[in-house]
Amino acid sequence: MLSFVFLQLAPGDFFDEMRLNPQISPEAVARLHREYGLDKPLPVRYFSWLKSAASGDWGTSFAYNAPVAPLIWSRARNTLLLTGLSMLLCWMIALPIGVFSAGERHRWIDHGCSFLTSFLLVTPDLLLALGLLWIALRTHWFPAGGMFSLKSAHAGSVAQCRDLAFHLIAPVAVLVLGGLPVLLRHIRAAMTDALQTPYIRAARSHGIPYSRLLFRHALPAASAPLVSLFGYSLGSLLSTSLLIEVVMNWPGLGPLLLEAILARDVYTVIGTVMFSALFLAGGMFVADVLLFATDPRIRTKDIG
Amino acid sequence: MDSAPTFALEARGLCKTFVRGRWWHNRLRHCALENVNLALQQRTTLALVGKSGCGKTALAMCLVGLEQPDRGEIVLNGQSLQTLNRPSAIAARKEVQLVFQDSGSALNPRMSAMQIVEEPLVLCGKYSRKQRWDLAAAMMERVGISPKWSHRQPSEFSGGQKQRLAIARALVLQPKVLIMDEIFVGLDRSIQNQIANLLMELQQSHGLSYLCISHNLGLVSQFADRVAVMDKGRIVDETSSSDFSARAQGDSATVSTPCQQGPSALGTSAGA
Numbered sequence: 388m389l390s391f392v393f394l395q396l397a398p399g400d401f402f403d404e405m406r407l408n409p410q411i412s413p414e415a416v417a418r419l420h421r422e423y424g425l426d427k428p429l430p431v432r433y434f435s436w437l438k439s440a441a442s443g444d445w446g447t448s449f450a451y452n453a454p455v456a457p458l459i460w461s462r463a464r465n466t467l468l469l470t471g472l473s474m475l476l477c478w479m480i481a482l483p484i485g486v487f488s489a490g491e492r493h494r495w496i497d498h499g500c501s502f503l504t505s506f507l508l509v510t511p512d513l514l515l516a517l518g519l520l521w522i523a524l525r526t527h528w529f530p531a532g533g534m535f536s537l538k539s540a541h542a543g544s545v546a547q548c549r550d551l552a553f554h555l556i557a558p559v560a561v562l563v564l565g566g567l568p569v570l571l572r573h574i575r576a577a578m579t580d581a582l583q584t585p586y587i588r589a590a591r592s593h594g595i596p597y598s599r600l601l602f603r604h605a606l607p608a609a610s611a612p613l614v615s616l617f618g619y620s621l622g623s624l625l626s627t628s629l630l631i632e633v634v635m636n637w638p639g640l641g642p643l644l645l646e647a648i649l650a651r652d653v654y655t656v657i658g659t660v661m662f663s664a665l666f667l668a669g670g671m672f673v674a675d676v677l678l679f680a681t682d683p684r685i686r687t688k689d690i691g
Numbered sequence: 692m693d694s695a696p697t698f699a700l701e702a703r704g705l706c707k708t709f710v711r712g713r714w715w716h717n718r719l720r721h722c723a724l725e726n727v728n729l730a731l732q733q734r735t736t737l738a739l740v741g742k743s744g745c746g747k748t749a750l751a752m753c754l755v756g757l758e759q760p761d762r763g764e765i766v767l768n769g770q771s772l773q774t775l776n777r778p779s780a781i782a783a784r785k786e787v788q789l790v791f792q793d794s795g796s797a798l799n800p801r802m803s804a805m806q807i808v809e810e811p812l813v814l815c816g817k818y819s820r821k822q823r824w825d826l827a828a829a830m831m832e833r834v835g836i837s838p839k840w841s842h843r844q845p846s847e848f849s850g851g852q853k854q855r856l857a858i859a860r861a862l863v864l865q866p867k868v869l870i871m872d873e874i875f876v877g878l879d880r881s882i883q884n885q886i887a888n889l890l891m892e893l894q895q896s897h898g899l900s901y902l903c904i905s906h907n908l909g910l911v912s913q914f915a916d917r918v919a920v921m922d923k924g925r926i927v928d929e930t931s932s933s934d935f936s937a938r939a940q941g942d943s944a945t946v947s948t949p950c951q952q953g954p955s956a957l958g959t960s961a962g963a
Contacts, residue, residue, distance in 0.1 A: 585796035592755045592789045593811050593860065594781060607801050683844055684800055 390660045391433050391653075400425060400651050402449075423449065436657070445661075446654030450646065455658040459640070463625060463662060465534060466632065466639035470624040472555065473562035477570055478617070480563070485574025489582060490601050500575070504568035512565040516634045519557045529556040532636040558635045562628055566620075573616055577609035584608060610681055618674020622667035697769065699900035700754065700787060700868045702729040705763035707749055723749035724760065725924040729902075731868065734894065736901040738911040738932065741921035747904045750921070751870050754902070755789045756780075768867060785811075788861035792873035794853040798845040804831065804856055805841035811864045827863060834859045834889060851882040855889070862893065870902045875910055883907075887914050912936040 402416050402425075420426045424435060436446060445455040488500045523531035530536065530553055539550035581587065582605050590604050625640055632641030640659055647655035679685050707724040723746045731737045739747050752758040754765060756772075765772045767787065772780050791797040798807055809827035812818050818826065828838040834855040836848075845853055854874055861869055871890075875883045887910060893899060905911050911918060911932065918935040920928040930938075 585791060585793060586799045588757065589789075589791055589797035589857075590799070590810075592757050592791075593864075594785050595810070595814060599814070604799060608799070682801065683803075684846060 388433065391436070391657050392429070394651075394653050394656055395429050395432070397651070400653070403651070423447070436654070440661070445658040448647070448652055448655045450650050450652045450655070455654050458655065459643070459658050459662055462638065462640045462643045465637065466625055466628060466641070469555065469558055469632070469637060469639060470562065470628045473559050473566065473628070474620050474624065476559065476563050477566045478620075481567055481570040481574055485571050486578055486601050486606060488571070489575045489578030489605075490597070492579060497575075500571060504571050507564055507568040510564075512561060512630060513634065515564050516557075516561045516631055519561055520635070523557055530554045531557065534638050558628070558631050558637050561631050561635070565631075566627070570616070570620075574609070574613060577612050578605055581605040581608035607681070611678060614677045614681060615674050618670045618672075618677065620670070621673055622670020624670070625663045625666050697733055698730045698766070699733045699768060700729075700731040700902070701764075701766040702727050702750065702754065703764040703766065704728060705750065705753055705760045705765070707746075707753055707758060707760045709749075723924055724753065724763075727763070727921075727924070727926055729919060729926060731900050731902055732916075733900055734898050735916040736894070736903055736914060738915035738918045739902060739904045739921055740906065740908060740911060740918060743906075745921045746924040747921055748872055749924075751789060751872050751902070751904060754870060755787050756784045757789075785864050786866050787868045787870065788864065788866040789870045789872065790854075790857050790861050790874050792876055794857040794874070795845060795850065797857055798853060798860075800845055803842050803844060804836065804848070805838075807845070807856060808859050808863055811860065815864070827859075830859045830863045831856070833893070834862075835885075851878055851885065854878065854882075854886055858886075858889070858893075862897070862899075865897070866899070868900045868902065870904070872904045873906065874903075875905060875907055883910060890914070908936075908939050912939070 402419055406413070406416055417426075424432055427435070439446065443456065445459070447453065448455050448458055451458055484500060488497045491497050520531050523529050532554075534551065534554050535547065536550055536554070539547050542550070578601075582601075587600065587605055587608070590600055595604070628637075628639060629641035629644060631637070632639040633645055636642070640663075644656065644659045646652070647659065705724050705727040706722075709721045709723055710718065711721070712718040727746070727750060729737075729739075729750070739750070741747050749758065753760045767783055770783065772783055775783060802810070805824070805827055808831055809823045812823040812826055828841065831838055831841065836852060836855050836859065840848075845856070848856060857874075858869075869890075875886065878886065890901065891914070894901060901915075903911065903915055912935060915932045918930060918932050919926050920935075
């Protein structure tokens with residue numbers, strides 16, 4: 388609701404540029420206003436949109452002159468491919484490094500990880516993206532932007548997959564390098580807390596090997612905040628890559644949202660925001676379910 | 692010279708200094724153990740008493756291998772652990788088990804009672820799943836925990852039951868020496884007596900040797916064969932528990948800081 392209201396309160400609408408065109412009559416603009424319901428009061432427009440959204444109709448895009456829902460979904464798939472792969476790689480890299488870094492606290496591996504994460508944290512994602520684009524242009528090791536090359540349009544599916552994989556290198560690398568330091572630090576902090584608990588010390592005293600201690604005892608103990616973080620990562624899959632998609636010309640939700648905002652394509656913006664919000668709520672729900680499944684303490688009552 | 696008796700566990704000249712802080716800033720050195728010599732005879736109970744901060748827990752940590760002493764030797768059943776290679780030392784360490792003061796915190800809250808007790812057997816690698824279950828269930832029953840509660844989490848047990856569970860886990864590997872660090876703290880008198888009786892039964896049946904760290908002189912004098920007094924990282928006295936009880940003053944029978952008790956039990960023992 389807030390998104391709808393703030394967007395409507397912003398001055399101007401999609402048809403302002405048409406008014407400046409002398410070839411389009413004011414009557415035609417007024418007719419378009421009536422056709423798209425922009426002449427009605429704000430509350431009427433909101434509840435009308437809400438009613439149609441509940442039945443699956445998220446409105447029509449002024450810019451594309453097409454229903455909003457299929458438009459958003461076609462772009463969301465590309466975004467999910469990019470961010471899903473990035474998130475998976477992030478966790479696969481950060482988890483073992485964070486676990487061992489916590490176990491080797493104040494040693495060279497820990498200091499090295501701290502230095503690397505600090506460096507990546509202070510480096511803006513935009514700079515990382517531009518740096519990779521520069522490397523791509525200089526070396527031609529991977530494409531500099533886009534999702535497919537023109538020559539792959541008529542190639543077989545294997546060639547298209549290969550082409551897609553090459554185009555994924557740059558944006559995925561940026562997202563992984565951008566998300567890695569935060570994740571690594573969270574994992575390290577959670578593991579450090581877990582390793583200092585009395586039951587870990589007790590397990591050590593019983594001769595439990597170090598690797599089992601880390602992964603069978605300490606990691607499950609540290610999993611509660613990490614599961615919540617995973618749920619949040621899942622929920623923010625649609626929103627984390629907006630800037631990178633625009634810079635690297637990836638045809639995802641980012642460019643769509645930017646164009647819609649600039650063009651005052653209100654239903655596209657609202658639809659994108661709502662889709663992202665639903666995804667975030669879904670991610671949080673998945674986190675709650677995972678937490679319930681992984682932590683037996685939540686499933687049992689304390690009898691004191 | 693008489694031949695030395697066979698000791699279950701010996702500490703010879705143990706020294707341990709803890710260093711805190713970074714090399715460039717606030718480097719504090721605390722000498723926790725200074726030339727500690729201790730000998731635990733087979734199938735006996737040695738109580739270790741002393742003021743808070745005198746090094747009792749540090750000694751226990753060194754004996755079970757959680758801390759490495761700076762100097763000295765630990766001899767287990769006549770074999771020095773320092774002369775063994777790493778795999779042999781790890782295997783030998785399993786002969787000495789430690790039961791912590793706060794059992795509730797020492798038990799993994801995410802594991803069930805059965806998982807907690809059988810885990811040391813999993814690491815042995817020589818038992819099938821059924822054998823592990825049977826051994827763990829037998830040990831739980833031995834310490835007074837019904838195997839029907841094997842699926843429960845530690846939070847579902849009382850303080851005394853958690854202590855029994857910790858003892859079961861420590862004993863499932865059939866160690867020779869059990870070190871108990873203030874295990875009676877936080878338990879009421881009847882539960883303390885139950886735990887003490889259980890430990891004495893287990894000592895008889897399993898041939899265990901105990902090193903019992905405690906502040907409770909009354910319980911210690913009933914439970915222990917000998918009492919060693921520790922002060923500022925050193926063993927200052929060792930005597931039989933009957934002699935120690937006779938020298939200890941007052942009915943409080945609790946070791947406290949000197950300002951509360953004056954030059955009583957510890958001062959007298961140290962001077963004896």
